[in-house]
Amino acid sequence: MLDPNLIREKPEFVKEGIKNKGSDPNLVDKFLEIDKKRRELIKEIDNLRHTRKELSESIGKKLKQGENVDDIRAEVRKLGDKIDQIEKELEGVEKTYKDILLSIPNLPHPSVPVGKDETENLVLRKEGRIREFSFTPKPHWEIAEELGLIDFKRAVKISGSRFYVLTGLGAKLERALISFMIDYHVEHHGYKEVFPPFLINRDSMIGTGQLPKFAEDMYKIEGEELYLDPTAEVPVTNLHRDEILNEEDLPIKYVAYTACFRKEAGAAGKDTRGIIRVHQFNKVEMVRFTKPEDSYKNLYELLDNAEDILRALELPYQIKMMCTGDLGFTAAMKFDPEVYMGAQEKYVEISSVSNFEDFQARRANIRYKTKDGDLKFVHTLNGSGLAVGRTMAAILENYQNEDGSITIPKVLQKYMGIDKITRK
């Protein structure tokens, strides 16, 4: 949610930002119109209420003195009817006002390159060494089946397409990755570990911006106002919804593992093989609450934290900076680390690191008290560290050997208890 005052005072500036994001700048005009109406009605109601209050009180006094109050009573009653009528009108206006405000995207940071879609994102840098194979490397889904790590067929039986079953050392590798990532962020980067619920209510979904606009992307529990967690960003950011934090506690840093559930509507035919695009996957997510003036410093730290995992696993990757058109609804700036898939010879998004500034904080009403006693909205940020399934896919493709075995990355060996996965 944007600051309503900003829209009132700098409508052209806001329109420009919205346009660069690929949204309709007309929303600003619609907002200004309803905003004006809203304030007119509020003013009118406040005045009427004020009169009613005074008359009501005078009735009390007159009654005590034994005076007749029938006339005033009738008058106030009429006043009340009028207030009811305007209140009803205001109710409708407020709803529209809120709807528009919630559907306006966050503005891009001025330094974000303007671009229409993902084709105009910038590759900032490439890191790590891409391995040269002396044989033809196999895609991860082939290796996984050959080594008995993933069962695609049976997943279809129990759930459907875009699901997979991890088996044996595949399941263990997934668990090892989750533990390794969380431990690393806790021990080296100072995050506090959180294990939140996976079923999330509507207010929380609105707080982080998934609702009302993106309902079709999420799974909803039938007959209840509960949604399946699409990313730990939602439960973890909402940890502090409607709270006032202390300035000295900022920045607050959480790391959480959750399963993530997504409908992947509109992705038909995309990434149909393997475990790149599925309805359920595991992810370790980092979330930060910061003071406004520190949020960009925190964004770069967050990016570095995500990269640390890639470096520790010795996986080659590149960092993309998203252009305005690919920032998404909520972000002001966003970087996507992409891991290199050795067999498919392409980079695949494995993390996403964003600064939402005060956009989510306004929606979720997350504030902090400054030393001077002022209340201000915090800035919220998050970044995957990392998407677990895609990390496994990258390990399978980049660490495969000619005999069909997989070397376990050094940092995972103590979690796996072995240094290699071989064919039986």
Next chain:
RNA sequence: GGAGAGAUGGCCGAGUAGGCUGAAGGCACUCGCCUGCUAAGCGAGUGAGGGGCCUAAAACCCCUCCGCGGGUUCGAAUCCCGCUCUCUCCGCCA
């Protein structure tokens, strides 16, 4: 799932025969005073949201808020109805 109790400000906690109660008291916090230091003590202050005024901020004025939503009434923290959540007991259960 069944029975009962409750939901008030940052926290604790008063307040129901409806009328200056945004709300006593305490704690915490801030400022000042006092005091070898600390503790104690003394004095003052401290909710949020919205609207108006205004170039802007402060001040000031007004409205709303005692879990949420509705009703009764000239007037509701106080009365009535629905919902949500919390706690206790019972049942069930990983």
